[in-house]
Amino acid sequence: MIVVWKLAQLETKMFFRDRLSVFWTFLFPVVMIWLFGSMFGNNIEGNFSFAALFIPSWIGVNIVTTSFFTLGTVLASYRETGVLRRYQSTPLQPWKILAAHTVQGTVIFLCSALLLLVFGMLMYDLEIPVYAGSTLAALFLSIAAFFPFALLITSLAKNTQSAAAISSLFLNLMIFLSGATFPLEMMPEVLQYTAKILPLYYVIELLRGTWNEAPIFEYGFEVFVLIGISVFSTILAARFFRWSDR
Amino acid sequence: MTFVIKVESLSKNFGRVQAVKGVSFSVEKGEIFGIIGPNGAGKTTTLEMIEGILKPDSGSIDVLGLTPNRQLQQLNQQIGVQFQSASIQKKMKVKEALDLFAAFYPGEARKAQLVEMLGLEEKMNVRFENLSGGWKQRVTLALATLHQPEIVFLDEPSMGLDPHARRELWTLIRKLRDQGSTIVLTTHYMEEAEQLCDRVAMIYSGELRALDRPSALLEKSGGQLITFQSRDIPYVKLRSIPGVVKVDKEDDTFKVYSDDLQLTSYHIFTYCHQENLSLMHFQFAKGTLEDLFVHYLEKEEAE
Numbered sequence: 001m002i003v004v005w006k007l008a009q010l011e012t013k014m015f016f017r018d019r020l021s022v023f024w025t026f027l028f029p030v031v032m033i034w035l036f037g038s039m040f041g042n043n044i045e046g047n048f049s050f051a052a053l054f055i056p057s058w059i060g061v062n063i064v065t066t067s068f069f070t071l072g073t074v075l076a077s078y079r080e081t082g083v084l085r086r087y088q089s090t091p092l093q094p095w096k097i098l099a100a101h102t103v104q105g106t107v108i109f110l111c112s113a114l115l116l117l118v119f120g121m122l123m124y125d126l127e128i129p130v131y132a133g134s135t136l137a138a139l140f141l142s143i144a145a146f147f148p149f150a151l152l153i154t155s156l157a158k159n160t161q162s163a164a165a166i167s168s169l170f171l172n173l174m175i176f177l178s179g180a181t182f183p184l185e186m187m188p189e190v191l192q193y194t195a196k197i198l199p200l201y202y203v204i205e206l207l208r209g210t211w212n213e214a215p216i217f218e219y220g221f222e223v224f225v226l227i228g229i230s231v232f233s234t235i236l237a238a239r240f241f242r243w244s245d246r
Numbered sequence: 247m248t249f250v251i252k253v254e255s256l257s258k259n260f261g262r263v264q265a266v267k268g269v270s271f272s273v274e275k276g277e278i279f280g281i282i283g284p285n286g287a288g289k290t291t292t293l294e295m296i297e298g299i300l301k302p303d304s305g306s307i308d309v310l311g312l313t314p315n316r317q318l319q320q321l322n323q324q325i326g327v328q329f330q331s332a333s334i335q336k337k338m339k340v341k342e343a344l345d346l347f348a349a350f351y352p353g354e355a356r357k358a359q360l361v362e363m364l365g366l367e368e369k370m371n372v373r374f375e376n377l378s379g380g381w382k383q384r385v386t387l388a389l390a391t392l393h394q395p396e397i398v399f400l401d402e403p404s405m406g407l408d409p410h411a412r413r414e415l416w417t418l419i420r421k422l423r424d425q426g427s428t429i430v431l432t433t434h435y436m437e438e439a440e441q442l443c444d445r446v447a448m449i450y451s452g453e454l455r456a457l458d459r460p461s462a463l464l465e466k467s468g469g470q471l472i473t474f475q476s477r478d479i480p481y482v483k484l485r486s487i488p489g490v491v492k493v494d495k496e497d498d499t500f501k502v503y504s505d506d507l508q509l510t511s512y513h514i515f516t517y518c519h520q521e522n523l524s525l526m527h528f529q530f531a532k533g534t535l536e537d538l539f540v541h542y543l544e545k546e547e548a549e
Contacts, residue, residue, distance in 0.1 A: 086329060
């Protein structure tokens with residue numbers, strides 16, 4: 001376990017040495033919220049404030065960013081440059097490597113979520129979640145669904161570039177079509193159905209819901225879908241995981 | 247003699263390509279053993295089967311009493327591997343890499359000793375991506391030997407190093423051996439094999455072609471040669487002289503490889519005497535592994 005902790009610590013440190021990933025994970029969401037906030041911060045229809053809708057969604061988007069870029073793309077590059085291969089001839093067991101990266105990803109995601117929360121509270125009078133325990137449970141469930149899902153998708157890529165390309169595609173699709181940024185009600189019917197095949201849709205429903213309206217057990221369907229994705233992709237990711245390109 | 251590695255009739259195919267065909271050899275404790283051959287000969291494949299990363303199609307491997315691909319976890323406690331192309335995280339500092347890898351092994355790692363031996367002190371806070379090729383090689387060598395492994399595997403350790411760095415690396419490898427490790431390395435630099443290895447296995451197109459001490463290999467056929475200068479002697483005539491394996495000609499200088507120096511010399515002298523040709527600077531010479539290697543390759547292509 002010491003090794004898992006040590007590796008997680010090191011990977012976190014190295015994450016912060018890479019300015020680009022720091023920008024995309026921490027600053028980009030803040031800038032986006034600020035932009036959307038200045039566009040329609042004051043004229044949101046319905047019962048909830050801009051912040052109450054947008055900040056939970058962007059926390060959800062950050063789960064996608066973390067799982068596809070901090071985890072998936074980085075592991076694809078480790079596969080390509082032989083970092084994973086190098087581990088193969090040490091007594092380090094494979095699950096410890098994945099555990100360490102999961103811990104690192106979770107820590108980085110939680111930091112970014114905290115940043116968004118504080119930003120929302122300071123700038124847009126965001127209130128802390130009504131069902132805080134439920135929101136937290138929803139976050140961990142979303143992580144459990146998205147981390148293996150992203151690992152699976154990016155392990156299909158041949159190299160780092162294609163892993164990054166796949167990740168960008170998924171991220172952009174989900175940002176715009178899952179209701180995270182634009183309300184689904186504004187969209188044509190076809191797109192509303194499309195949203196429901198994107199996993200992020202369920203994360204956002206669950207996060208917005210527990211943040212503003214009801215505890216997690218009232219979202220049985222969303223919880224069910226996310227558990228399904230989690231189990232399904234964990235099994236497939238383990239099955240298709242490769243230590244090197246060959 | 248104690249063997250630490252014993253390989254018998256090892257074969258491996260990748261699809262239709264037979265990468266390794268029925269290779270057998272053993273490695274003695276405490277020696278520097280070289281696997282040599284041209285690029286794509288099957289050296290790395292052989293090495294990776296011994297390391298347990300690749301599963302052989304047929305044949306048996308015994309490393310320290312273990313079957314590598316079945317007992318990888320135990321094997322990895324006792325071996326250290328430096329891969330040809332594998333690296334560590336770009337943004338990891340040397341110090342961090344040493345700490346991390348030390349944590350993989352039970353017991354006290356000999357970090358301080360290695361840092362001193364490899365002169366890593368001044369580079370401890372440098373990120374891996376900012377190191378030159380020679381320093382990267384030193385760091386990965388340190389990572390492979392932190393736990394004082396029984397066997398150290400080095401895949402093309404001097405690839406891309408300048409001659410100076412290469413010589414320094416040889417000194418380090420000898421030191422590691424003196425500290426009790428057995429070294430198994432692959433190389434396609436024949437000079438490296440000759441200078442560094444106690445024994446070499448020569449592999450070409452997946453087959454074992456020769457296995458011996460470098461000096462013994464050179465004493466055998468093709469390794470011995472006669473050099474002389476002559477203006478008049480025809481190349482074709484030389485090829486037909488008994489014992490001659492190969493003739494190289496550069497301006498007036500001939501290199502005649504022979505498997506019977508005495509016989510060949512006798513015939514050259516007799517011929518020159520009869521034809522009244524002049525011979526100059528006639529001498530017996532010792533070939534290099536490189537000559538021997540080219541000789542094997544040419545024989546292969548001729549067949």
